[in-house]
Amino acid sequence: MYDASLDQFKSHTWNFNPINNPTFYSYNQGNARQSFGIRNFRVYNTRRSLYYPQQYYDQFNWFGLDLRGSKRYSIKSALRGRVAGVQIVEDEMEVEEITMFNSESDLDEVVTIGYGTQKKNDLVGNSIKDSTSISLNEQPNFDNIKIRKNLQETAFFFPQLKTDQAGNISFSFTTPEALTQWKLQLLAHTKTLESTTKTLTTVTQKELMVIPNAPRFLREGDHITISSKIANLTEKELSGEVILILTDAISGKDISSKLFHKQANSPLSEEPEKAFSAPAKGNTQVLWNLSIPEDVQAVQYKIIAKSGTFSDGEQNVLPVLSNRILVTETLPMWIRSNETKTFTLDKLKNTSNALSTSSSTTLKNHKLTLEMTSNPAWYAVQALPYLMEYPYECNEQTFSKYYANALASHIANSNPRIQDVFNQWKSQDVLISNLEKNEELKSILIQETPWLRDAQSETEQKKRIALLFDLNKMNSELQSAMRKLENNQMTSGGWAWFNGGRENRYITQHIITGFGHLNKLSVTLSAVEGSKMIEKAIEYLDAQFIKEYKDIRKYDVKTDLSKDHLSYTQLHYLYMRSFYSEIKKSKEVETVMAYYQTQIQKYWLNRSLYSKGLMALVSHRNKDSKTASEILKSLKETSITSEELGMYWKSNTNSWYWYQAPIETQSLLIEAFSEIENETEIIDNLKVWLLKNKQTNRWKTTKATTEAVYALLLQGSDWLSVTDMVDVVIGGQHIEPSKLENEKIESGTGYYKTVWNSQEIKPEMADVTLTKKGKGIAWGSLNWQYFQDLDKITTAETPLKLSKKLFLKTNTDLGEEISEITEKTHLKIGDLIRVRIELRSDRAMEFVHMKDMRASGLEPINVLSEYKWQDGLGYYEATKDASTNFFFDYLPKGVYVFEYDLRVNNAGHMSNGITTIQSMYAPEYSSHSKGERINIERF
Numbered sequence: 001m002y003d004a005s006l007d008q009f010k011s012h013t014w015n016f017n018p019i020n021n022p023t024f025y026s027y028n029q030g031n032a033r034q035s036f037g038i039r040n041f042r043v044y045n046t047r048r049s050l051y052y053p054q055q056y057y058d059q060f061n062w063f064g065l066d067l068r069g070s071k072r073y074s075i076k077s078a079l080r081g082r083v084a085g086v087q088i089v090e091d092e093m094e095v096e097e098i099t100m101f102n103s104e105s106d107l108d109e110v111v112t113i114g115y116g117t118q119k120k121n122d123l124v125g126n127s128i129k130d131s132t133s134i135s136l137n138e139q140p141n142f143d144n145i146k147i148r149k150n151l152q153e154t155a156f157f158f159p160q161l162k163t164d165q166a167g168n169i170s171f172s173f174t175t176p177e178a179l180t181q182w183k184l185q186l187l188a189h190t191k192t193l194e195s196t197t198k199t200l201t202t203v204t205q206k207e208l209m210v211i212p213n214a215p216r217f218l219r220e221g222d223h224i225t226i227s228s229k230i231a232n233l234t235e236k237e238l239s240g241e242v243i244l245i246l247t248d249a250i251s252g253k254d255i256s257s258k259l260f261h262k263q264a265n266s267p268l269s270e271e272p273e274k275a276f277s278a279p280a281k282g283n284t285q286v287l288w289n290l291s292i293p294e295d296v297q298a299v300q301y302k303i304i305a306k307s308g309t310f311s312d313g314e315q316n317v318l319p320v321l322s323n324r325i326l327v328t329e330t331l332p333m334w335i336r337s338n339e340t341k342t343f344t345l346d347k348l349k350n351t352s353n354a355l356s357t358s359s360s361t362t363l364k365n366h367k368l369t370l371e372m373t374s375n376p377a378w379y380a381v382q383a384l385p386y387l388m389e390y391p392y393e394c395n396e397q398t399f400s401k402y403y404a405n406a407l408a409s410h411i412a413n414s415n416p417r418i419q420d421v422f423n424q425w426k427s428q429d430v431l432i433s434n435l436e437k438n439e440e441l442k443s444i445l446i447q448e449t450p451w452l453r454d455a456q457s458e459t460e461q462k463k464r465i466a467l468l469f470d471l472n473k474m475n476s477e478l479q480s481a482m483r484k485l486e487n488n489q490m491t492s493g494g495w496a497w498f499n500g501g502r503e504n505r506y507i508t509q510h511i512i513t514g515f516g517h518l519n520k521l522s523v524t525l526s527a528v529e530g531s532k533m534i535e536k537a538i539e540y541l542d543a544q545f546i547k548e549y550k551d552i553r554k555y556d557v558k559t560d561l562s563k564d565h566l567s568y569t570q571l572h573y574l575y576m577r578s579f580y581s582e583i584k585k586s587k588e589v590e591t592v593m594a595y596y597q598t599q600i601q602k603y604w605l606n607r608s609l610y611s612k613g614l615m616a617l618v619s620h621r622n623k624d625s626k627t628a629s630e631i632l633k634s635l636k637e638t639s640i641t642s643e644e645l646g647m648y649w650k651s652n653t654n655s656w657y658w659y660q661a662p663i664e665t666q667s668l669l670i671e672a673f674s675e676i677e678n679e680t681e682i683i684d685n686l687k688v689w690l691l692k693n694k695q696t697n698r699w700k701t702t703k704a705t706t707e708a709v710y711a712l713l714l715q716g717s718d719w720l721s722v723t724d725m726v727d728v729v730i731g732g733q734h735i736e737p738s739k740l741e742n743e744k745i746e747s748g749t750g751y752y753k754t755v756w757n758s759q760e761i762k763p764e765m766a767d768v769t770l771t772k773k774g775k776g777i778a779w780g781s782l783n784w785q786y787f788q789d790l791d792k793i794t795t796a797e798t799p800l801k802l803s804k805k806l807f808l809k810t811n812t813d814l815g816e817e818i819s820e821i822t823e824k825t826h827l828k829i830g831d832l833i834r835v836r837i838e839l840r841s842d843r844a845m846e847f848v849h850m851k852d853m854r855a856s857g858l859e860p861i862n863v864l865s866e867y868k869w870q871d872g873l874g875y876y877e878a879t880k881d882a883s884t885n886f887f888f889d890y891l892p893k894g895v896y897v898f899e900y901d902l903r904v905n906n907a908g909h910m911s912n913g914i915t916t917i918q919s920m921y922a923p924e925y926s927s928h929s930k931g932e933r934i935n936i937e938r939f
Contacts, residue, residue, distance in 0.1 A: 001155035001173075004183040004201060009864060014185055014197045142243055142304045147313035148177035155182060179205050179312075207234045208278075208310035210242070210303050215856040215906050216881040220294045220323040221789070224857055224908035225938060227287045228303045232278035239277040240307030244288050246272075249298035249317045259290045259299070276305065287938070289908075296320050321856075321882055323911050324787045326366060328918075329796055330926045331782040334644050334692075335726065335772040337684070342769045347796075348784045349766035364787040365758040368765060370735070372780035374726045374750025376691050395488050395495040399511045400705075402481035403518065407709060409478070410523045485511070486533055493540030505544050506569065509576045512537050516579025538580060542589050545573050549592045566599040568611065575614045578621040593622075601627050605634065609652055610661075613668040620676045628676050635669065636682075645843060646688025653844075653892060662844070666690050667711035687712060688777050693844070724773045725750055726780070731765035750778075790853070790911045793931040801840040804852070804915045804929040809834045809901065827936045831904040833858065835884075837915055837929075839896045847920040850886040853913025857906035857936055860884065871896070883913070907938040 006012070159171040175182075181203045189195035209231040215224065232238045246256040256272050278284045297320055304313035331345040351363070489495055494503030495511060515534055548570060553559045574596060577585075585593070600615045604627065607615065612631050620628040641647045652662045670686045673679065690708055725745075728735040737745050737752045745752045756765070761784070772778050795803070807818040808825060809832040818834055821827070837852060854860075865878040873896060876887040884900060912934050918926035 001182050001184045002157075003153040003176075003178065004181040006153055007183065012183075012185070013199070014187055016187060016189070016195050016197050142245075142306060142313075145304050145306060145311045145313050147302055147304065147315045148179070149315045150177045151314075151316065152176045153178075175204060177204075179209050179211065205233065206310075206312050208232060208238060208240075208305060208307055208312050210305045210312045210314050212301070212303050212314055212316070213905065214301065214316065214318060216318075216859075217856050218290075218292045218299060218318050218320045219790075219856050219911055220292055220320060222292045222323070222856055222908060222910035223289065224292065224906050224910055225287055225289050226301070226906065227285055229283050229285050230276050230278050230305050231283040232280060234310070235280050237277065237279050238307040238310060239275070240305060240310075241273055242276050242286050242303065242305040243273045245302040245304070246290075247300045247302075248296055249300040255293075255296060255299070258293050258296070260288065278307075292320060294323075319881075323790050324362070325790055325793070325914070327786055327788050327793055327928065328926060329784045329786075330798060331768075331784075332644075332779070332799065332925060333768060333770060333781060334777065334779045335770045336688070336777055337772060337775045340769065340771045342767060343782070344768075345766040345782050345784060347766075347794075348761075349763050351763045351766075362787075362789045362792060365761045366785040366787060367758070367783075368756040368761045369753060369783040369785070370728070370730060370755075370768070370780065371753045371783070372726055372728060372737075372751065372778070374724070374778050375776060376694070376779060394498045395485065396497065396507050396510060398481055398484045398488070399514055402478060402485065403514050405477040405481065406518055406523050407521070409475075410521060489533055489536065493536040493538075494544075495537075503540070505541065506572070508537055508541060509569075509572050512541065513572075513576040513579065516576065519579065534580070535583060538577070538583055541573060541576070542586065545570065545577075546588055546592055549595070561595070564599065564603045566596055566603060570596060571611060571614050571618070574618045578618055581621070597622055597624060600624075604631055609635075609649055610665045610668060613665065613672045616672045616676060617668075620672075632673065632676055635672075641685060645692050646690075647682060647685035648689040663690070663693065664707045666693075667707035670711040684775075684777075691777060692779075726778045727771035727773070728780075729769040730782075731762060731767060733765075789931070790913050791931040791933045793914050793928065795930045796927045798925065798927045799842045800845075800917050800919075800925055800927040802850075802915050802917055802927045802929045803838045805836045806912070806932075806934070807834040807836060808832075821934065823935075827904055827934065829904055829907060829936070829938065831936075832861075833902045833904065835900055835902060837898045839898070839917065841891055841893055841896075844893050845891045845919050845925065846889065848888040848891045848917065849920055850888070850915065850917040852884045852886075852915045853882060854884070854902060855910045855912045855934055856882075857904060857908050857910055857934075858902040858912075859905040861901040861903060870898070904936055907936045909933065909935050 002012075153176070155175055156173040159173060161169050161171050163169050181201055184200040184202060186198040186200070187195070211229040211231060213227045213229065215226075218224065226244070228242070228244075230242060244256070245254070246259050247253060248255050260272065272288075274286045274288075276284050276286055298317055299320060300315065300317045302313060302315045305311065329345060329347050331343055333341075333343045335341050348368075351365075485495070488499055490503050492503050494505065494508040496502055497504045497507050512534060548567065552561065552565050574593065577593070597619070600619060601624070604612060604615045612635060616628045616631040616635075619625075619631070635649075638651075639647050639649055648666065652665050666686065666689060670683060670690070673686060674683050690712065694708075725737060735754065737754075766782075766784075768782055770778070770780070806821040808821055808827065809816065809818050811817075819825075821833070827833075835852065835854075837850075839850070860879050862877075863879050865876070867874065867876050873892070874889065877900075878885045878887070886898065910933065912932045914931045915929040916926070917928070
């Protein structure tokens with residue numbers, strides 16, 4: 001039994017018909033014949049795909065069953081009960097209407113009206129007296145009136161059933177004290193599955209009822225109107241008094257006098273007590289205007305009405321939110337090789353002017369934080385343990401483990417200082433997830449987001465770096481992975497994705513290409529058997545290469561070979577084969593390769609970025625320098641070069657196919673430019689984009705990680721060996737990281753953080769000058785935190801940009817119309833408001849949280865939290881009491897507009913809050929909209 005109003009969110013019905021419709025649904029495949037003594041009973045798997053299982057239950061189906069159909073097996077029922085108890089009696093085969101009676105010993109005057117007709121003289125309790133009004137000169141006594149406090153929405157589920165000797169079933173429960181309609185769902189069945197279901201409704205109500213219309217929360221500094229409807233269900237007019245009692249929910253002290261507010265030109269008395277008069281079978285309304293102070297955290301309200309012998313009261317608690325918010329203004333900073341740059345956080349610089357104006361006297365400094373990372377290239381190395389720890393035993397992942405260990409061994413042995421860095425990492429807090437770093441700078445705790453498990457997973461992966469770079473363990477893992485690959489190689493020379501499957505050409509090409517990468521990095525195989533394994537695999541791939549070529553004319557010998565027949569698989573093969581020029585090719589292979597080279601020369605222009613990279617490398621290695629140069633020239637012309645983001649391509653975005661992955665594509669293009677032209681400036685620019693992507697994203701596939709690490713280690717300048725720290729001057733003060741108190745410098749990355757408290761912050765500290773000595777890039781951020789009133793916050797300008805507008809939504813003869821809400825807009829109770837948020841992002845980001853606050857007098861229309869898709873963007877929208885939250889797993893570069901509706905519920909003059917957005921992976925990328933106040937009139 002539950003509050004019937006919940007059906008407005010998600011309806012809940014039971015249908016049970018196992019005899020006429022013996023098809024049940026399960027998530028496991030299989031048959032269950034002769035189950036329950038019924039023939040032809042089967043269990044079907046309804047999973048349409050791996051990612052989108054079909055669900056046949058709703059949120060209020062606590063039993064988790066999909067009960068379909070209907071069978072009219074009735075059970076004669078008589079439901080006699082009190083508000084504190086209900087008794088069910090089972091008898092013959094007909095349904096008798098349920099009647100509920102109240103008890104004098106329970107809640108004062110509460111009457112439950114059942115499914116059928118209720119006569120007034122059947123009611124037990126206080127009878128209706130002729131004296132239905134009291135003199136207003138008498139001081140009413142509210143002390144002994146019982147107040148309703150238990151307002152939960154669920155009365156019971158899974159009741160405790162009891163049977164008597166005759167087989168009659170009864171159960172008891174305590175009804176919540178809400179005055180509402182309740183929905184009772186009953187299901188009964190015999191051992192042979194003869195069954196019936198019954199849905200009944202009952203109402204808990206009183207002759208005199210108080211029905212408050214209170215907001216979900218209050219906010220400091222707001223003026224808000226709280227109203228209450230007083231309903232009269234008697235046959236006589238009722239007159240009496242109603243009182244609003246306000247207490248501090250923490251201390252228990254009466255604070256009514258602090259909250260009552262007298263508005264100018266208002267005819268309403270702001271006394272706690274008010275007179276009312278409600279007509280017979282009618283209702284009336286009373287209002288109180290409140291002004292919310294700044295020194296109360298929660299307000300408990302009691303609204304009590306009394307008329308003669310009739311009375312009612314309701315009690316609840318409203319949290320009081322601060323109108324001040326901790327604002328974080330962020331300034332991302334970056335610098336290239338041998339550069340000096342100055343960055344300015346304009347809002348902090350203008351603080352001295354802002355504080356001198358009356359409009360900004362509420363601003364109060366909190367903290368100023370400087371973060372610097374002198375060598376971000378090491379973040380790529382920190383991604384290596386992910387390859388080693390990947391949980392699945394498929395052949396691609398087995399090779400990734402080999403790749404990670406071989407690369408780690410090569411890195412550790414190539415430079416003695418690198419091994420020292422790894423040893424220092426073990427004893428520092430370097431190896432925690434970027435999602436978990438800098439909690440104090442984030443708008444929401446990671447524990448409150450959908451990404452907690454991602455953060456914990458990444459931290460665990462990073463902590464494995466001590467194991468990864470243990471030389472003895474590396475040798476053991478290398479031998480183990482190589483042994484698995486050898487054992488899993490099929491007689492044909494290919495590998496299946498998972499053992500037991502057919503050989504997979506793409507997986508085989510991916511593994512052999514990876515061995516080619518290792519050879520290019522001078523990472524040799526650990527055994528002679530490895531080279532034999534590669535030769536056997538290439539023999540298989542050569543045969544598949546020829547077979548696909550012959551299949552062009554398999555079904556039509558007249559097929560024109562001059563047309564474009566260069567598939568991505570054939571192109572990937574040519575790239576793989578170019579690493580192994582020492583392995584002899586058959587004449588047939590050479591002939592087919594020559595054919596495909598002509599295809600490259602003819603059709604390269606219309607191919608994707610990834611294809612162009614492959615074609616350029618294949619052409620260069622096949623001595624076709626003209627085609628390779630033309631492709632690179634085209635790539636330069638279509639690229640974008642940004643001072644911060646480096647060199648990249650607008651079309652390099654995620655899509656469905658393996659050749660449409662941004663990290664792998666950028667890595668391949670780095671390889672192409674490095675090998676063909678070897679212009680260090682271009683290569684370093686390309687590497688900048690790769691590392692800037694790592695700043696705001698998690699490389700979440702083994703293939704992306706292997707390709708990115710390969711590109712960063714092989715190409716351009718040697719960034720890992722750089723040891724010089726970035727020279728930092730802030731507000732004329734030179735920062736010496738080695739002398740910072742309680743701050744440690746991370747080995748390798750050179751990351752450190754220093755903080756200034758409120759009294760130490762000065763406007764001149766808004767200027768930061770960075771000087772980078774040596775090669776590579778560096779980045780950092782300046783984060784200024786301050787407290788400010790919501791309605792006085794101004795818009796922030798960062799790579800993430802937000803704007804928020806409110807519109808009044810009206811329906812006309814021409815359809816829906818919206819008009820922007822300004823200071824001159826007259827809003828009233830019941831109006832619909834459309835919130836429009838425009839978000840601009842100049843780069844792709846992962847794990848982004850956007851929070852939109854709202855005024856206390858506004859109610860959301862959509863109250864169900866759910867995952868949504870909009871214009872190709874997926875996000876989770878969660879509606880809370882004081883805000884609507886948006887969680888983006890992946891936010892591509894672009895402009896996005898979000899809209900949702902609110903209903904005006906309470907009058908007053910109140911703060912509407914702000915909208916904030918922040919990358920949880922890199923909190924220096926954040927933004928917020930400006931604050932506003934809205935004015936809502938009563939009539």
